[in-house]
Amino acid sequence: MTQTLAEMRRDYTRDGLAEAQAPDEPFALFRQWFGDAVKTEQAPVEANAMTLATVDGEGRPHCRVLLLKGLDEKGFTFFSNYESAKGRQLQVNPFSAMTFFWPALERQVRIEGRVEKVTAKESDDYYQVRPLGSRLGAWASPQSQVIANREALEDMVRATEARFSATQPHCPEHWGGYRLLPERIEFWQGRSSRLHDRLNYRLVADAWQRERLAP
Secondary structure, eight states, rough: OOOOOOOOOOOOOOOOOOOSSSSHHHHHHHHHHHHHHHHHTTTTTTTTTEEEEEETTTEEEEEEEEEEEOSSSSOOEEETTTSSSSHHHHOOOEEEOOOEEOOOOOOEEEEEEEEEEEOOHHHHHHHHHHHHHHHHHHOOOEEEEEEOOOOHHHHHHHHHHHTTSSHHHHOOEEEEEEEEEEEEEEEOOEEEEEGOOOEEEETTTTTTEEEEEOO
């Protein structure tokens, strides 16, 4: 018999998250958890997949799944068309949130903060290591704009291939990276009876403060 939505339930019993396991700053713990996810999660789950939330000029939220492509002491980097819907939203409201969910580990991480564009060199460095098809696609696709049909997109791809038939495509000015500069990072470990562990880091006066949140 098919379960109803109300009956669908999974108890989380894999692990816990105590303060003794958590460093004073969140990046070390994120790297540890991300490394665990890379080793544990199985296809079709991608360890670097995350949900990115933005807000438009009318205050309406928007979400989509993207891939994390960079992490350093500044923040979390992803790439997109700057003229896409998310790009326009970040232009008017440069704050965002991202969530990673690793079901095999019964973990999620929530990150919130301000977003800035990365340097042109950072964008070009990443662009050059992408597969050729992806590099051409950054030129061909008017991301988030209405197009007539699939054939119209394929026509744009063929025109782009012809344009760069004798040379390698360079990074378009309308495409590049964003870096989320975290102000809050929450680590969520599933626990039995929905009494989950939640350790929250907040950036206050350039220092990280750690606190436990009720589930």
